Amino acid sequence: MSTVELEPVIGLEIHVQLRTASKMFCGCALGFGEPPNSRTCPVCLGLPGALPVANAQAIHFGLMIGMALQSELAPSSVFHRKNYFYPDLPKGYQISQYDQPLCLGGQLGGVAIHRVHLEDDAAKLNHAGDGGRIAGSAESVVDFNRGGTPLAEIVTEPELRSAEQAGQWLRLLRTTLRALGVSDVNMEEGSLRCDANISLRPVGSTALGTKTELKNMNSFRFIERGIRAEIERQRALIEAGDSVTQETLHFDPRTESISLLRSKEEAHDYRYFPEPDLPPVQITEAMLERAAAALPELPEAREQRYIEQLGLSDDSARLLSWRSELGDYFEAVLAAGDGLDAQTAANWTAELQGRLDDCEAEDSKVGADALAGLIDLVTSHQITQAVARQVLDQMVEQGGIAAEIVVVEGLEAVGGADQLAPIVKAALAANPQIAQRISAGEMKPIGVIIGEVMKQTGGRADGKEVTALVREQLGLS
Amino acid sequence: MIDRDELLHVARLARLALHEDELDQTAAELSSILDHIAVIDELDLDDVEPTAHVGDVADSLRADQIHESLPVEVALAPAPAVRDDRFLVPSPQGD
Amino acid sequence: MASDIQSLSAVAAASAVSAGQLDRSELFDHYRGKADGDQLNAFTWVARDTPAVVDGPLGGVPLAVKDLFCTAGIPSQAGSRILEGYCPPYTATAVARLEAAGAAVLGKTNQDEFAMGSSNENSAFGPVLNPWDRGRVPGGSSGGSAAAVAGGLAPWALGTDTGGSIRQPAALCGIVGLKPTYGAVSRYGMIAFASSLDSAGPLTRDVTDAALCLRHLVGRDSADATSVGHPEMIELPSAERLDGLRIAVPRDLVSGDGIEPGVLAAFEGSLRLATELGATIIDCELPSARYALSAYYVIAPAEASSNLARFDGVRYGLRTEADDLVEMYTETRHDGFGAEVKRRILIGTYALSSGYYDAYYGRAQRVRTVVADELAAIFKQADLIATPTSPTVAFKLGERTADPLAMYRSDLFTIPMSLAGTPAISIPAGLSDGLPVGLQLAGPRFSENRILEAAKALEGAIGFEGLAAGGGER
């Protein structure tokens, strides 16, 4: 019924497990696949009398994230208790941050950051039977190994406008965090978790519509699919004249369906208050200097460097910088070959990545020096572009060195009057009418001759050279 | 003053069962306590800072060092119910 | 020998041991016998055999420990059904420090549930009886510790003080109780009641014992982020005079109604003695005191409502079985917590809940600032503040259980120092109708040495005769 154009308004809430040695508030080693409840102590089990002490390295990582996101860093950062009952929450409250988070504001890839704060992770709650989702099951079991893992919660402003943009931005965030070395940022393993706040509004309006929260989508594909599904669900509601209700939802990637986790009425009253066990953390100059000194080159800076210093196209620069592994590989290729043209190297790096589905270029059978060698053969016209692509296919399959493959397979470019002229002559002889039309000044039919020559040379001839020989032999120039 | 519904809401937040025969007396007791507490409304506190912590601690952080965790059997020993070295609970419904 | 042992203060017993005049196990067995014969319900657990003791300045002197402290492998139940039989895997720092200095844990003492109470009637393990009159309460929440020391069942004891829980029972039982500066003694392993107020400290027969115990209690603990090292070594006091000492008396508070005449008389008596010893008495005002009580009864329950959320029947303690998770939670907590604890959980949850935070918790935190500022201002003109510790002497069992508010008023004089995190001691000031009256001396943060010296001099002048040395038979 409503015909107004609707635009999605999307904000992301990302939980990142920090890669410290010990937990956020106790000395237990972080747990990854150890026997259940083998990484616990009085503190992270919430035993009577135990007290939290904040991990300095987690604060350090938090400051690095804040700096990378150009946030304002709090001079004094306060922990609050977020009170609610759940079996995976041993103390009956989560130690989080409320009105004085570690980092306020900032931006990444043109998307404004609302805040970044630190908190401790919940334990693992599973259906007592299988390891699947817990809803509906009668009994559940809790493993506290993960409980107390340091988390940074990063909240964006609602500035994303599509599922694709959200997915792309999340990749940039992951690359940035990986470059910082503060987290494994692995969605499948849960070290990077994303919730999305989604609403729709008429294009042009600045008011925000009623939003829903889509919880815990654990892969990039699911995030984009989940957001897309929720946008469509809301669009259908609105266009049917119904209204969206504020609720927390769960996206099931198996069925592509969205189910209700919690309605607004059930919304928690978290009764935040300052954590009396933890004095406010004073952020000293020394802490700031240490964090600043630990910052590596970040994707956005790298993107600029590629454009300004290497003269890459915007697309290549973004591709190679927002995927840091690919950027590293590209720079290795540049280093391996001497005087390679950067854009050409970038194009062939993209060619290679295009042939690898999930595998990263650096992990492929094609070493950076091998790709540099291939590029060298093309740019020095020893093989044609077409042949180079065949060779690359083979290198992706079996590895090897381009030059050798070329020799073994006899793929060297066929060129020079001595080699190519006879073949062209034969082709013209075999197609007298074509030859006549060309002589008459028609240029189109020359493609037939080139095709014939390519057939004879197995694609190893250079089209321009063939054209030149045809004109020469027909005395056109 | 706190009425039955408010009391039940608070009790739900606190995950504390109040049985029918406990409601009225509890509401009355809480109300009289809240009335007594209300004397702090007399004070003008507009330009007074709240105190959450007394005294100040210079460096309250801990170095990122690993300590021994508890043996699994020790961690599980006081648990009312255990299955496969995990704490067993009735499953949450919905939220 | 037994009567001699009984008459020894902790300091005297420790030196007798280190001088080789007294055998450690004989000392321990004597008090284990006393504790086993406990008729005051002061103990919830008594050591079976003599613990292995470290050689140290505390010379194996037996120590009674409030049940609120976690002790590895020993029941630590905080006076609550919800922790009945619970044995922690670790020991509280305060207890560990005293053990490391040579103390031997004699037993765990009864208390108000989770330290919530001023009469020890809120214990799941029954009320404690006052050794001066078994029809009366010992005060609380460290009532078991106070009764054990006053009744001669232990040379000294460890207690905790959140709003007066060391000082008030010490006063009602006629012994010495010291609440140190907040943060001076580690809270690690002390089952939390109100984290921003909880302090551990000694209950002893005399001031010198309190000083010796405190000396080994204080110190920064990396396991408690709020703990701070004490800037001074705690000295054993030796003062006999108070020359030049300025003692402030908040007249608006002390002359208020609800103070028993006998208490007031004993208090004025000790002030006269103080002047005779050379001290100057300065009248001052503490107008925020009446608001302090209300602020305390917002802040403490609010923090408690959160601290007690961990008792959920999942990892330890009582569980009332139910198919539904929420029902398991609510029934477990219904069955496991006593009436007063439930009241405070509900008040605290209400005070923090959305829409009420600013009116209650927010305002209470501001009152806390006012109280601390008023005390700081007084300490600009005076070295110490003196008040009665409790407005009344020990009251009859059951007398106030029906009226929570009347019970809360027992802490009128002790709460301001708790809110400000400043140290205070209670020493016996005399008797009123045959029941002990406590004198509270309070100072600025980290002024424990000053407080102990003054208390020592007054103790000598007052010359109070306790029960402990006589064995508590009465």
Ligand SMILES: [Mg+2]
């Ligand atoms: Mg969070």
Ligand SMILES: [Zn+2]
């Ligand atoms: Zn731990």
